[in-house]
Amino acid sequence: MLEGIQFEKSETGSLCFTIEDISEDLKCVVRSRLSEICHGVAKASRKSVLYSYERTLTAFFEKFDTKSPATQKGMIGELLTHVLFLHYEDEFRAASPYFNMEEDSIKKGFDLVLQHKATSEIWFVEVKAGDCGLEASITKLGGLLSLAKNGLKTALDSDRNTLWQNAVNGASLVIQESGLKTQVETLLENYNEKAVAGDSASTDYNAVLVAVCFSGAQAFATGTEFEGRHITQKGMNEFQDLMSIALQKDTIQSIIDFLRSEIEDA
Numbered sequence: 063m064l065e066g067i068q069f070e071k072s073e074t075g076s077l078c079f080t081i082e083d084i085s086e087d088l089k090c091v092v093r094s095r096l097s098e099i100c101h102g103v104a105k106a107s108r109k110s111v112l113y114s115y116e117r118t119l120t121a122f123f124e125k126f127d128t129k130s131p132a133t134q135k136g137m138i139g140e141l142l143t144h145v146l147f148l149h150y151e152d153e154f155r156a157a158s159p160y161f162n163m164e165e166d167s168i169k170k171g172f173d174l175v176l177q178h179k180a181t182s183e184i185w186f187v188e189v190k191a192g193d194c195g196l197e198a199s200i201t202k203l204g205g206l207l208s209l210a211k212n213g214l215k216t217a218l219d220s221d222r223n224t225l226w227q228n229a230v231n232g233a234s235l236v237i238q239e240s241g242l243k244t245q246v247e248t249l250l251e252n253y254n255e256k257a258v259a260g261d262s263a264s265t266d267y268n269a270v271l272v273a274v275c276f277s278g279a280q281a282f283a284t285g286t287e288f289e290g291r292h293i294t295q296k297g298m299n300e301f302q303d304l305m306s307i308a309l310q311k312d313t314i315q316s317i318i319d320f321l322r323s324e325i326e327d328a
Contacts, residue, residue: 064085064087064088064091064149065083065085065086065087065088066081066082066083066084066085066087066088067079067080067081067082067085067087067088067146068080068082069150070284070285070286070288071285072285072286072289072292074289074292074293074296075292075296075303075304075305075306076285076288076289076291076292076293076305076306076307076308077147077150077151077305077306077307077308078283078284078285078288078289078307078308078310079142079146079150079307079308079309079310080282080310080311081142081309081310081311084316084317084320088145089320091145091149092145092320092321092324093115093324095144095145095148095149096115096118096119097113097114097115097118099141099144099145099148099156099159099160100118100121100122100159100160100161101113101118101159101161101235102156102158102159102232102235102236102237103156103236103237103238104235104236104237104238105159105235107238115324116324116325119321119324119325120325121161122141122321123321123322123325125137125161125162132192134314134318135191135192135193135274135276135314136189136190136191136274138191138274138314138317138318139189139190139191139272139274139309140160140173140174140189140191141160142274142309142311142317143173143174143187143189143272143274143307143309144156144160144174146309147270147272147307153178153179153180154176154177154178154179154185155176155177155179155237156174156175156176156236157175157176157177157184157229157232157233157236157237157246158171158172158174158175158229158232158233158236159232159235159236160174171217171224171225171228171229171232172186172187172188172214172217172225172228172229173187173188173189173272174186174187174189174270175187175229175232175233175250176270177246182245182249183268184246184249184250184253184267184268185268185269185270185305186214186217186218186267186268186269186270187214187269187270187271187272188210188211188213188214188217188269188270188271188272189210189272189274190206190207190209190210190213190272190273190274191206191273191274191275191276191309192206192274192275192276193275193276193278193314194275194276194277194278194280195278197280198280198281198283199275199277199280199281199282199283199310200283200284200287200288200291202273202275202277202280203273203275203283203288203291203308203310204273204291206273206274206275207271207273207291207292207295207306208295210271210272210273211269211271211295211298211300214264214269214271214301215264215300215301218262218263218264218266218267218269218301219262219263219264220257220262221257221258221259221260221262222257223254223257223258225257226250226251226253226254226257226258227254229250229253229254230247230250230251230254233246233247233250234247253267264300264301265299265300265301265302266302267301267302268301268302268303268304268305269300269301269302269303269304269305270304270305270306270307271295271304271305271306271307272306272307272308272309273306273307273308273309274308274309274310274311275308275309275310275311276311276312276313276314277310277311277312278312278313282310283308283310285308288306288308291306292304292306
């Protein structure tokens with residue numbers, strides 16, 4: 063458990079993270095994991111200055127500062143998902159990098175691909191983020207969860223070759239061990255073949271829906287409230303299995319300020 067983070071996990075598959083403070087604990091996780099999150103473990107392990115913490119932060123802001131506020135919220139939400147979910151749920155490993163591989167645009171494809179270490183199952187992640195404004199936190203989280211569901215379902219139902227090829231290429235970048243790399247690539251290629259043949263359906267895949275809410279003046283939602291929204295989505299049976307994640311923070315600015323200060327202090 064990290065200081066400054068409230069974490070509630072239900073037996074039905076919902077997880078609720080509330081960031082009350084950017085504590086030294088959280089800062090240490092970001093510092094130790096950022097390079098492997100952004101570039102993948104295989105690159106980060108090379109110890110090149112290209113993948114150093116300072117250079118990775120610089121590359122992040124080169125991408126971030128050109129984006130709209132809405133896209134920036136999504137980028138921070140996706141980064142927080144990498145950091146917190148993989149810290150607390152260490153039975154999963156990332157099978158895709160945070161950084162887009164081709165250019166400085168936002169990633170074309172799944173926000174995050176995960177592999178369960180014990181079962182070898184693949185899980186596909188969709189992240190949606192936004193401000194509460196005048197809405198209650200739980201209302202905003204519920205809306206974001208629906209948006210994430212619709213976006214991921216559309217992707218998994220599609221026959222887009224590039225979507226799946228990006229997933230295959232991401233796994234090859236991220237996973238170090240050759241046998242595991244081959245196993246994940248082969249599975250994703252099988253999914254790709256199904257999609258190109260027009261046989262892909264969201265009900266064949268495991269999904270993780272992530273709702274990231276910057277609450278402003280609104281009170282944070284509780285884990286129990288969020289579980290209710292998760293159960294509603296799970297009851298629709300639109301995926302093989304479903305996890306739902308809520309990430310709550312009062313403002314996005316404090317996170318941006320922390321990351322910028324890390325460059326200045328490096």
